[in-house]
Amino acid sequence: METPETMRVDRWLWVSRLVKTRALGAEAVKAGRVKINDQPVKPSKEVRPGDRLELRNGELRISVVVRGIVRMRGSARVASVLYDETEESRELRERLSAERRLAAQQQLPGGGARPTKRDRRRFEAAREERWRG
Structure with missing residues (x-):
């Protein structure tokens, strides 16, 4: 072939x-x-x-x-x-990946752990408050 x-x-x-x-x-x-x-x-x-x-x-x-x-x-x-x-491309891809990981860890309480039941209740209460006005 x-x-x-x-x-x-x-x-x-x-x-x-x-x-x-x-x-x-x-x-x-x-x-x-x-x-x-x-x-x-x-x-x-x-x-x-x-x-x-x-x-x-x-x-x-x-x-x-x-x-x-x-x-x-x-x-x-x-x-x-x-x-x-290319080396520049690889470095950029790795840097962006690290930045995404860091941003995801900062968004979640506990430094990257899953939200607890208490956290979930707080999220839902805040969402309901925003929805009501």
């Missing part, structure tokens, strides 16, 4: 597991959140090994270098060898 030399960018995003579905990959490309070699592209744009691809999703910017192309979507292990994430 031979491996293709090029593949549509929307399909490659799906095969490489950077997006959950091919439709989400096409939507991201159409919305202008995907660039290849710093150029905005259409879903039909062909991706080749060596291309630099940038995917924006909210604050997160994933920047990868395409290393390979496979015909069919496989396991996460197979997908991980299809690209190399």
Whole structure:
């Protein structure tokens, strides 16, 4: 079985597991959140090994270098060898993840533990008060 030399960018995003579905990959490309070699592209744009691809999703910017192309979507292990994430992208992703964890811990009483029955009652009482006016 031979491996293709090029593949549509929307399909490659799906095969490489950077997006959950091919439709989400096409939507991201159409919305202008995907660039290849710093150029905005259409879903039909062909991706080749060596291309630099940038995917924006909210604050997160994933920047990868395409290393390979496979015909069919496989396991996460197979997908991980299809690209190399840049160091800046990896650092940004890890920093944003740490910030989200910290924010979630600060929102919950007890530094990240589940709300107690007392906490839940207080939340419900405050919500009812706000609803009444």
